[in-house]
Amino acid sequence: MTTDVPVLEDVEMKEPQAPPSNSATSAGPSTLQHLKEIVALIETGAYAKEIRRIVRAVRLTIVLRKKLTSGVISAFLGYALVPGSEVHSRLSSYLSKEDNHDMDVDTATSAAQAPAKHALPELEIYCYLLVLIFLIDKKRYEEAKACSSASIARLKILNRRTVDVLAARLYFYYSYSHELTNSLAEIRGNLLALHRLATLRRDELGQETLLNLLLRNYLHYNLYDQAEKLRSKAPRFEAHSNQQFCRYLFYHGKIMTIQLEYTDAKESLLQAARKAPLRAQGFRIQCNKWAIIVRLLLGEIPERTVFMQKGMKKALTPYFELTNAVRIGDLELFRAVADKYAGTFSQDRTHNLIVRLRHNVIRTGLRNISISYSRISLADVAKKLRLDSPNPVADAESIVAKAIRDGAIDATIDHAGGWMVSKETGDVYSTNEPQAAFNSRIAFCLNVHNEAVRALRFPPNSHKEKESSEKRRERQQQVEELAKHIAEEDDEEF
Amino acid sequence: MDPRLTEVTQLFGRFKAAFVRSDFSSCDKLLSQLKVLLTKFPSLPPSFQESPNAIQELTIARDIYEHAVVLSVKTEDQDAFERDFFQLKPYYTDTSGIIPPSPQEYPILGLNLLRLLVQNRIAEFHTELELLPTSALENPCIKYAVELEQSFMEGAYNRVLSARQAVPHESYVYFMDLLAKTVRDEIAGCSEKAYDHLSIADAKKILMFSLDQDLATYISEERPEWEIRSGCVFFQKARESAPSKEIPSLQLINQTLSYARELERIV
Numbered sequence: 001m002t003t004d005v006p007v008l009e010d011v012e013m014k015e016p017q018a019p020p021s022n023s024a025t026s027a028g029p030s031t032l033q034h035l036k037e038i039v040a041l042i043e044t045g046a047y048a049k050e051i052r053r054i055v056r057a058v059r060l061t062i063v064l065r066k067k068l069t070s071g072v073i074s075a076f077l078g079y080a081l082v083p084g085s086e087v088h089s090r091l092s093s094y095l096s097k098e099d100n101h102d103m104d105v106d107t108a109t110s111a112a113q114a115p116a117k118h119a120l121p122e123l124e125i126y127c128y129l130l131v132l133i134f135l136i137d138k139k140r141y142e143e144a145k146a147c148s149s150a151s152i153a154r155l156k157i158l159n160r161r162t163v164d165v166l167a168a169r170l171y172f173y174y175s176y177s178h179e180l181t182n183s184l185a186e187i188r189g190n191l192l193a194l195h196r197l198a199t200l201r202r203d204e205l206g207q208e209t210l211l212n213l214l215l216r217n218y219l220h221y222n223l224y225d226q227a228e229k230l231r232s233k234a235p236r237f238e239a240h241s242n243q244q245f246c247r248y249l250f251y252h253g254k255i256m257t258i259q260l261e262y263t264d265a266k267e268s269l270l271q272a273a274r275k276a277p278l279r280a281q282g283f284r285i286q287c288n289k290w291a292i293i294v295r296l297l298l299g300e301i302p303e304r305t306v307f308m309q310k311g312m313k314k315a316l317t318p319y320f321e322l323t324n325a326v327r328i329g330d331l332e333l334f335r336a337v338a339d340k341y342a343g344t345f346s347q348d349r350t351h352n353l354i355v356r357l358r359h360n361v362i363r364t365g366l367r368n369i370s371i372s373y374s375r376i377s378l379a380d381v382a383k384k385l386r387l388d389s390p391n392p393v394a395d396a397e398s399i400v401a402k403a404i405r406d407g408a409i410d411a412t413i414d415h416a417g418g419w420m421v422s423k424e425t426g427d428v429y430s431t432n433e434p435q436a437a438f439n440s441r442i443a444f445c446l447n448v449h450n451e452a453v454r455a456l457r458f459p460p461n462s463h464k465e466k467e468s469s470e471k472r473r474e475r476q477q478q479v480e481e482l483a484k485h486i487a488e489e490d491d492e493e494f
Numbered sequence: 495m496d497p498r499l500t501e502v503t504q505l506f507g508r509f510k511a512a513f514v515r516s517d518f519s520s521c522d523k524l525l526s527q528l529k530v531l532l533t534k535f536p537s538l539p540p541s542f543q544e545s546p547n548a549i550q551e552l553t554i555a556r557d558i559y560e561h562a563v564v565l566s567v568k569t570e571d572q573d574a575f576e577r578d579f580f581q582l583k584p585y586y587t588d589t590s591g592i593i594p595p596s597p598q599e600y601p602i603l604g605l606n607l608l609r610l611l612v613q614n615r616i617a618e619f620h621t622e623l624e625l626l627p628t629s630a631l632e633n634p635c636i637k638y639a640v641e642l643e644q645s646f647m648e649g650a651y652n653r654v655l656s657a658r659q660a661v662p663h664e665s666y667v668y669f670m671d672l673l674a675k676t677v678r679d680e681i682a683g684c685s686e687k688a689y690d691h692l693s694i695a696d697a698k699k700i701l702m703f704s705l706d707q708d709l710a711t712y713i714s715e716e717r718p719e720w721e722i723r724s725g726c727v728f729f730q731k732a733r734e735s736a737p738s739k740e741i742p743s744l745q746l747i748n749q750t751l752s753y754a755r756e757l758e759r760i761v
Binding site: 222223224225258259260261346351352355356358359362387389391394395398399400401402403404405411412413414415416432435439442446449450 | 616623624625640647650651653680681683685687688692693696746749756759
């Protein structure tokens, strides 16, 4: 569980493997140069109110992540912020420990070049973000915690749409630094307040991020009840960031699994695993683990290819053996596997789910028996299922009876004779089963298509910047009318 | 000592005395007085203000709510149980750093699990279960509830019933009796699907009745569709799932139309 964040973070790294030969001195000026370019990008973004540019700036920063040194950053702070200002001195204090003196010259020059025009809040927040990332990378978590708390306090006062992108990143690192120091419970109230603030400001990206952080926070302490209450009441809208959406799906899947809504859970978890970028290996492994268990609980047997995915084979081995035990319906083997990997399962926090699986193992075993025998004595059933209990025959009888009622097997019990008689399996094509299966598949395909089309649409307003607000309103009205018209026509068709 | 604390302590002493005497009506009255008094303590959830008496206040409040839960079991009031339990819960989850854990914690949590099981609220059962640390699963009270749930899901009903003899705490008996009734209904539901017919003696044994009379009353009250003739109970066979001859035309038309509409949007 703790592994997925840093890995998902990697997604944004275009060049995760920075050349190791890059010493601070040689990389210094060029990194600083890059940072200055980013500043230019943020400035134009802030003046033109183009969020897109700021998103790009954040992405470029992550590329530089491995090259950051305290020298570069302090030089950059001197460039971007007003030296001597409160923010500057506060942020510099985090860096002072391992100052690289070879950068002093550069600091001086850039500070001289930069007049006090850089008072943009976006830049200030960006500096916070940069220092925070640096502190986390250097594993100075306590300082990161202090720095992030200071930045959040500052963010609460700012209300600018162009800050939102940066703010969302800051929220993430704020929560992450607290998770690393194991103090997530402290910030829950703060996160809730921030979520409310983001909702009031219609900062959808912020809401999305904060909702996920809150869910993560609750799930960290296994507070599934609270998590579900928040999730079901929080406003939902079209996802802005694919990663946040993946996370949301994953958390949703987990909550649904615990609450026994396996069908919903399966859908969410599989979608999360499918949508997650290839780089986010740890996250995808987690999704797959949960998805496997949920499918087993639903009585499905995941295909072998699921376990053989590149890079996941090792991590999924325990689950593979588990699946095997469920597939065969062998309680003894199931118990052995559960014991063998007890450590892994409790680490994955899936132990309680595994316990639930026992009943599926019995079901599969029973189904196998009912397929192979047309008549079998209950004593043999008990022996085959390896029920270990003081009164196996009576247990077997009631278990079989329940399986019959739940529709898992089609059979009857003869109590006087003490045996179970399987019924002939009917021809599935004489029922409506194939039609239902066909329908669900078509629905899935059509849904995929519709979502793909929706994803291809242009982001609102990106190509019509010059359009006046009046014109836009007019156009929206037209679109709405058209939509209404179409909907009415659709209705009439029926 | 704080006068309010003294008052609560005295009143709680009287409550406990009445509790031991099994004088439940005066217990009820004292309890509602106590609950009102407790609202005046600043250190209790949800405010958790730091006060010099915090430890005593929290301890006594927890003790009172624990007694309230047990009392609700004794008076067989499930709604009161739920209310009192939710008032008690923050003391278990949020005061771990302030006061030492209560010896009653696991018996009461186990009792709550059992209640959820009896009321067939399995989703909440599992949500509660996730909150417990792994070590708690070893506790006899918790383990008892967890194993019951498993046997219940599997259908090993006689294991559920025989568990009644091994209750880890006397207050569990009430819920176990309720569970026995739930189990009987389950067994009846399973039997009518699984058997064609049963002899009266077997039916009595399976449904846990000692007298023919009881069985007959049960059938006439709960399962009027069963039939007793020539010493056997016959279950109605109205559920024959013959392959459907009829074509669900309306549904098919709807589906086909929706395909057509979607396809039109694509092309």
